[in-house]
Amino acid sequence: MITKEDLHSYVEIERKEIIKRGDDFFQCAELGFCEVQTSKKIIDLLVDWGVPYQKDVALTGIIATIGQENGYHIAVVADMDALPKKDGSGTIHSCGHSIQTTIALTVLKALLDSNVLAQTDCKVSFFFTPAEEFIDFEYRDGLIAQGKVEFRSGKQNMIALGCFDGVDCVLSAHANGEVDTKFDVGSTLAGFMAKKAVFVGRAAHSGVAPHIGRNALHGATLAMSGISFLKDQFAPDKGLRLNPVLAECGGSVNVIPQQTVLETYVRANDNETLLEACEKVDLCLTHCAKALELDCVITNTVGYLPLRQSNKINSIVKENMLQFCSPEEIMENPVSGASGDVGDLSFLIPTVQFGFSGISGRFHDDSFQISDLENCYINAAKVMLGIVYDMVKEKNNRVLTSNYKEKKEEYLSFIRKNS
Incomplete structure (x- = not known):
């Protein structure tokens, strides 16, 4: 033996x-x-x-x-x-x-x-x-x-x-x-989901008539602030991690940005928290865009559980x-x-x-x-x-x-x- x-x-x-x-x-x-x-x-x-x-x-x-x-x-x-x-x-x-x-x-x-x-x-x-x-x-x-x-x-x-x-x-x-x-x-x-949010606005001359444009970068910036506040809605042991970045800002110094891309991972220690956080992030992205009369297209890519x-x-x-x-x-x-x-x-x-x-x-x-x-x-x-x-x-x-x-x-x- x-x-x-x-x-x-x-x-x-x-x-x-x-x-x-x-x-x-x-x-x-x-x-x-x-x-x-x-x-x-x-x-x-x-x-x-x-x-x-x-x-x-x-x-x-x-x-x-x-x-x-x-x-x-x-x-x-x-x-x-x-x-x-x-x-x-x-x-x-x-x-x-x-x-x-x-x-x-x-x-x-x-x-x-x-x-x-x-x-x-x-x-x-x-x-x-x-x-x-x-x-x-x-x-x-x-x-x-x-x-x-x-x-x-x-x-x-x-x-x-x-x-x-x-x-x-x-x-x-x-x-x-x-x-x-x-x-x-x-x-x-942690499990994670990769998210890509494309904010779409309307270009305009930033000096002559910025008011007729709709600034996509403003929408992404507002969403980043909102996402940072979401972290307080989850207990520390849930392991929520949200660190969005601006992957593309769009525009130039004399043009109101028409398109801006925000990307982030949503990480969490359990499936329930991951899905709940993903839903809240989507709401944040969508409503921040609507508040500024922008469109927002969200693409999800599953990561790991x-x-x-x-x-x-x-x-x-x-x-x-x-x-x-x-x-x-x-x-x-x-x-x-x-x-x-x-x-x-x-x-x-x-x-x-x-x-x-x-x-x-x-x-x-x-x-x-x-x-x-x-x-x-x-x-x-x-x-x-x-x-x-x-x-x-x-x-x-x-x-x-x-x-x-x-x-x-x-x-x-x-x-x-x-x-």
């Missing part, structure tokens, strides 16, 4: 190779739906290890499954994409997705080498997902227009393709910032973290204003995403560095392995999805309506 400690020993055997692999993926930074070399590196490893896989899923994604074909189904999910460098010189893994990929491959190899799943009725699928960062809209919208993908996000496309049908739970991990703790458990991620984690699975997560740190080194239930498409999975399937420290510099910045290789690559992988082990070995630890078909239909209807 293989023990959890036996399983961890397979990580130790591969220690040098894991760290080398992590650096290799960190250096291979590619934007969403462009992860060609990253995918090739993953596939080369899967071929070498004799693991069956699907490739080109949602353009560049990969799914590899090991274990019993019809058993309890665990998904280990890892992002692959990177971000543009701020100095414009290329790309960088400044959100740590290369670490996720490395952790997932480490867990896969340990499960494979130990053959522990043969002693269970379970299978584990590894989802290497593209395009988590919500950026590069022109390129992604071009892919949508060509029919190559349906949505801007990798996981959203994988959900629509049915890749997660039959999955019972989702396990994921993500690097956190420069903190004094080693891990975090039970964190939230809030992350809501499984408490039951997170109790297992914490137990496994405590093998590598003290209770004081675990941050519990942190609230984040960031967003991720793992939130969409959590709407459908019991999901966890634990955090691990070991990063210096700032996220989404060229200063990002992996400073604690032990915690990022070794400890985090062992925690993930321990979670899988506890769930496959003890049926009472297993969490099942409910009403998946109905939730998926509701979800796809929502994002198709707002995409």
